[in-house]
Amino acid sequence: MVKFVASSLAALVLTVATIQAQSTTTAAAATTKTTTSAAAATTTTTTWPAANQVPPTNSAEVQAWLKEIDLTGAPDIELHKGDPPSCPNPPIANECYWTCDGCSDDDIVSCARPNTWGLTFDDGPSTDTPTLLTYLKGQNLAASFFLIGSNVVQYPEIVKQEVAEGHHLASHTWSHHALTTLTNEQIVAEMRWTEKAVMEYTGLKLKYMRPPYGDINARVRFVLKKLGYIPVDWTGDEFDTNDWQMPTMSESTVISTFTKSLDTYAASNKTTGFYCLEHDLNNLTVGVAQKIIPLGLARNITIAPIPVCESDASPYQNSNTATTTTAATNGTTATSTSANQSATSSSTSGNQANQGKTSGAESRVAGSALSAIAGAAVAGLLLA
Numbered sequence: 001m002v003k004f005v006a007s008s009l010a011a012l013v014l015t016v017a018t019i020q021a022q023s024t025t026t027a028a029a030a031t032t033k034t035t036t037s038a039a040a041a042t043t044t045t046t047t048w049p050a051a052n053q054v055p056p057t058n059s060a061e062v063q064a065w066l067k068e069i070d071l072t073g074a075p076d077i078e079l080h081k082g083d084p085p086s087c088p089n090p091p092i093a094n095e096c097y098w099t100c101d102g103c104s105d106d107d108i109v110s111c112a113r114p115n116t117w118g119l120t121f122d123d124g125p126s127t128d129t130p131t132l133l134t135y136l137k138g139q140n141l142a143a144s145f146f147l148i149g150s151n152v153v154q155y156p157e158i159v160k161q162e163v164a165e166g167h168h169l170a171s172h173t174w175s176h177h178a179l180t181t182l183t184n185e186q187i188v189a190e191m192r193w194t195e196k197a198v199m200e201y202t203g204l205k206l207k208y209m210r211p212p213y214g215d216i217n218a219r220v221r222f223v224l225k226k227l228g229y230i231p232v233d234w235t236g237d238e239f240d241t242n243d244w245q246m247p248t249m250s251e252s253t254v255i256s257t258f259t260k261s262l263d264t265y266a267a268s269n270k271t272t273g274f275y276c277l278e279h280d281l282n283n284l285t286v287g288v289a290q291k292i293i294p295l296g297l298a299r300n301i302t303i304a305p306i307p308v309c310e311s312d313a314s315p316y317q318n319s320n321t322a323t324t325t326t327a328a329t330n331g332t333t334a335t336s337t338s339a340n341q342s343a344t345s346s347s348t349s350g351n352q353a354n355q356g357k358t359s360g361a362e363s364r365v366a367g368s369a370l371s372a373i374a375g376a377a378v379a380g381l382l383l384a
């Protein structure tokens with residue numbers, strides 16, 4: 001990883017790598033889609049697991065992935081029940097369960113840059129994501145997108161657009177189930193299938209993830225680390241925008257509540273930034289994003305994606321760069337340094353223990369059939 005002093009930097013550089021689509025053939029599971037890569041002139045046949053369901057662990061793919069890692073020593077914590085689960089009563093000793101006791105261990109919970117809003121969107125891509133992308137482009141802003149694998153294979157062109165426009169991709173699992181309710185092997189299946197989908201369409205191997213519902217404990221963390229992932233939660237309840245509660249919660253309530261959080265933050269010493277919980281889930285969440293982002297800008301808060309927050313020049317497990325092109329973000333930020341990192345888990349953590357978070361209930365998006373894709377992937381890698 002390349003480090004730099006962010007405050008002295010003036011331009012954010014977008015690095016674009018052209019990565020040829022891979023040809024893969026897999027067996028098992030529910031739906032098959034044959035795709036033809038226009039640029040690479042190869043045919044890819046991938047059989048993806050059923051949408052929005054926990055992928056089976058007895059498939060050849062998952063069995064192979066399990067052989068690649070050693071789960072010996074995983075904390076022996078019983079599985080929770082419910083989706084999302086209710087808090088265990090009595091609490092389980094040493095579980096470090098963020099959802100219920102606020103224990104975050106070394107999860108990232110705050111943007112490491114002072115006075116910075118780490119802009120993230122969960123649960124996409126959706127049919128409303130392009131509207132958000134148009135807005136962000138107009139504002140010259142970049143975000144991190146926590147993608148649901150089921151949606152990636154349904155809307156791969158949107159994922160490619162996110163990369164091409166300088167955004168950062170991260171994982172939000174395949175089916176958006178609460179990970180503390182799944183076995184270690186099921187967690188591997190959720191993460192690796194999503195990783196495979198994004199890799200197939202963009203060539204990028206994801207490195208950051210956000211657990212659905214913020215549902216993460218010591219056992220889940222252990223498995224995620226074995227897979228090379230860095231969990232990113234959010235900076236406590238006041239930075240859950242509650243956009244997912246619309247329309248039950250009115251837009252005006254979402255905005256007024258979040259305005260108070262921004263005002264409180266703006267009046268603080270702002271030595272660290274924050275990560276919000278927001279969603280590119282539907283027209284309501286995408287709509288309110290366009291109303292609250294200006295509130296942050298008006299308070300002179302820098303808005304940036306995870307790689308900028310964490311000064312991570314290698315924001316993918318396989319970060320490789322080629323051509324340097326253009327710039328993004330609101331004013332501030334960084335010169336780039338080229339990334340070149342081989343697989344696995346370097347662990348960045350901007351981290352603080354025990355940040356509070358209790359609401360637990362974020363929305364999930366429905367998805368279904370696959371859609372066709374074509375073409376070699378163009379991968380944009382935002383560096384800081």
Ligand SMILES: [Zn+2]
Nearest residue numbers: 122123212363
């Ligand atoms: Zn989610």
